[in-house]
Amino acid sequence: MKNPLRKRILVTGGAGFLGSHLCERLLNEGNDVICVDNFYTGDKSNIKHLIGNPYFEVIRHDICFPLYVEVDEIYNLACPASPIHYQFDPVQTTKTSVHGSINMLGLAKRLRIKIFQASTSEVYGDPTEHPQRETYWGNVNPIGLRACYDEGKRCAETLFFDYHRQHRLNIKVARIFNTYGPRMHPNDGRVVSNFIIQALKGEDITVYGDGMQTRSFCYVDDMIEGFIRLMNTPDEITGPINLGNPTEFTILDLARLTIELTGSRSKIVFHPLPKDDPRQRRPDISLAKEILGWQPKVPLKDGLVETISYFKQLLKL
Numbered sequence: 001m002k003n004p005l006r007k008r009i010l011v012t013g014g015a016g017f018l019g020s021h022l023c024e025r026l027l028n029e030g031n032d033v034i035c036v037d038n039f040y041t042g043d044k045s046n047i048k049h050l051i052g053n054p055y056f057e058v059i060r061h062d063i064c065f066p067l068y069v070e071v072d073e074i075y076n077l078a079c080p081a082s083p084i085h086y087q088f089d090p091v092q093t094t095k096t097s098v099h100g101s102i103n104m105l106g107l108a109k110r111l112r113i114k115i116f117q118a119s120t121s122e123v124y125g126d127p128t129e130h131p132q133r134e135t136y137w138g139n140v141n142p143i144g145l146r147a148c149y150d151e152g153k154r155c156a157e158t159l160f161f162d163y164h165r166q167h168r169l170n171i172k173v174a175r176i177f178n179t180y181g182p183r184m185h186p187n188d189g190r191v192v193s194n195f196i197i198q199a200l201k202g203e204d205i206t207v208y209g210d211g212m213q214t215r216s217f218c219y220v221d222d223m224i225e226g227f228i229r230l231m232n233t234p235d236e237i238t239g240p241i242n243l244g245n246p247t248e249f250t251i252l253d254l255a256r257l258t259i260e261l262t263g264s265r266s267k268i269v270f271h272p273l274p275k276d277d278p279r280q281r282r283p284d285i286s287l288a289k290e291i292l293g294w295q296p297k298v299p300l301k302d303g304l305v306e307t308i309s310y311f312k313q314l315l316k317l
């Protein structure tokens with residue numbers, strides 16, 4: 001029998017970077033958590049400290065196939081998130097966003113429960129509006145290398161809003177901007193993990209292009225707080241809501257800061273810019289501030305120190 005005082009919460013992609021932090025937070029708040037993951041990019045090491053907790057269950061499952069469980073809420077995070085991973089099997093990436101969302105929305109519809117979607121700033125593509133507000137429709141190349149991810153996530157948003165309009169489903173769509181922190185993949189090619197690992201190993205720091213492209217980096221704890229607040233809003237709040245850190249840095253700034261914080265002797269080298277790499281990205285988080293009373297608290301320097309210490313342990317340095 002289910003304890004009526006405990007919410008049973010499904011987290012898809014729960015063995016991934018963000019998913020594992022979310023599972024941990026939900027368990028700490030006294031919930032019963034079911035983590036569903038096919039371990040495509042996630043790893044058991046991310047959740048090994050949770051295994052053994054009687055309120056934590058792991059199901060190996062690909063969300064492209066239907067899933068029958070009884071839960072009170074769904075956080076749909078399953079999807080490879082880094083360009084190297086999502087471009088490795090682009091058809092599977094689109095399937096995960098589209099078929100996976102249909103399956104999870106179907107589950108939410110049957111159970112009449114609310115469902116959260118981890119959407120992305122990539123729905124804005126290479127934005128012509130800066131900073132990006134939720135009203136901006138985006139500038140996405142539909143046939144480019146990033147399209148499997150960008151268009152997959154855009155279609156997932158369409159599905160969420162159609163289920164909301166057609167079936168009165170309670171949806172919560174977050175547009176997540178670049179997030180970093182412990183349990184990022186060491187080899188997923190993301191800029192924060194690449195630079196930290198290169199700096200710790202004393203290798204060259206690979207800046208793509210001239211390094212003047214910008215990103216805004218949100219620490220994982222801030223992001224998870226945003227997820228929880230959005231999920232707990234009244235039914236009429238659907239999103240999409242931008243979640244991210246509005247403080248913008250150039251990639252070159254990030255390379256210099258990483259060298260400083262690791263005390264590394266690494267040199268900065270310049271490599272060609274990947275195709276369709278956005279020049280600028282910064283969220284306008286006015287809506288999140290107003291509706292969720294949320295804004296990131298952790299400065300880049302502090303978050304990088306935590307992340308560096310995680311990678312030092314991982315690399316046994």
Ligand code: NAD
Binds near residue numbers: 019036040076120180
């Ligand atoms: P991640 O790759 O660490 O986690 C994704 C998880 O989903 C992995 O554990 C993977 O094994 C699992 N997965 C992938 N396909 C699956 C499938 N078909 N069925 C079941 N499980 C599957 O990535 P992350 O950084 O934790 O991202 C989580 C979510 O947040 C993703 O949906 C991503 O698009 C979104 N997001 C992340 C960022 C970021 O900066 N990390 C930014 C924007 C959006």
Ligand code: UDP
Binds near residue numbers: 191194207213273
């Ligand atoms: N980048 C870089 N060196 C690296 C990895 C990435 O200069 O070793 C750049 C990349 O070209 C992009 C930015 O850093 O302009 C952020 O890349 P990431 O893959 O982390 O995220 P996304 O492009 O999805 O925002």
